[in-house]
Amino acid sequence: MFQNKNLFLLTFLVMSAAMPVCAAGSLQKTLPLLQKHRRTAAENQQVLTIFRTAKDPDTVFAAGASLVKTPPAKAQEPALFNLVIRPTDPLKQTFAAVIITAMGQTHEELLPILEQALTGQDPVLRAYAAGAYAFIRPQETAHSAEIVRLYIFDPAFALRAMNQTAQDAQAQTKILKEASGSTDAQIRAAAAAWLGALHTQEGAKLLLKMAKTEKDSQVSAQIATGLAKNRNLTMQSIVKELRRSPQSEQSATYALALGFMTGNATEAIRKGLEDKNANVRANSARAAAYMAGVLSNPDAFAYTSDRAFDISLLKSLIPTLNLRANNASGDEKIYAENALRQIEKLME
Secondary structure (H helix, E strand, O other): OOOOOOHHHHHHHHHHOOOHHHHHHHHHHHHHHHHOOOOOOOHHHHHHHHHHHHOOHHHHHHHHHHHHHHOOHHHHHHHHHHOOOOOOOOOHHHHHHHHHHHHHOOOHHHHHHHHHHHOOHHHHHHHHHHHHHHHHHOOOOOOOHHHHHHHOOOOHHHHHHHHHHOOHHHHHHHHHHHHHHHOOOOHHHHHHHHHHHHOOHHHHHHHHHHHHHOOOHHHHHHHHHHHHHHHHHHHHHHHHHHOOOOOOOOHHHHHHHHOOHHHHEEEEEEEHHHOOHHHHHHHHHHHHHHHHOOOOOHHHHHHOOOHHHHHHHHOOHHHHHHHHHHHHHHHHHHHHHHHHHHHHHHHH
């Protein structure tokens, strides 16, 4: 059982790591309000005030993104247009235009601001601008890759924008297929996350194709998550790929996918640990270690519907892992020993 990860929070945590202490502290104080999914009118007005008065870019971004997710009342549109007509703060100006569009208003006069953002250097701003642009110029696909990128920051807004751009599910899959081959790792990662959420045969096929060649670790993690979400469509193919050398970059993706499947993959890992092929045994032990890591994570609920039961299934692999750790050598021994350590930590 999978639940949507809070990409909104993850984005802010990554951003705050690079902030000055004062800016990070200011954002941390307002983050609970900005993350709140159901806000009262008064609370949304407070977020709008934060957005209008904030001086540091990180707080402007956080408040702006929050207002895209939960748009203010239509009565607040004049206040946002006041920001639109002030070119002194391009970030605030662009986000104001995006928020107005997210409110359901398609003003042609906002196009120049959005088009300028779409040619800028900031990929986050390009993504939000592309989302808003899709409502004003529906069925234009020139900025579809940026809409895919938007999925990392705001899946709901990205989906709304995609529905404006793609006429049907087939057209949407085509856009995601093109994005999965992008030279931009962030766009590939977003495509993988989106494909995983589709739960379709075509989406699973594209994820399996990506897994065969992807070398970026962050993209691979999204691919692995997507493969795990579609285990009924991907399990058999993943198990076959365990024959790859443990030293290959792609082998980790398949092992990680099994780890994210938690209890559903225990039997496949057990068979892999007993396989005649040393690579399969090593990668299966690696998958067991990943599974222990997933189940020990505070967000384990996102990957398992019964954590205690899945831990008991994982513990049943201990005798076989001990056998490999004691009698094997090389990668197989290393991964078996690591799996045992991770399981031991999980049981503490």
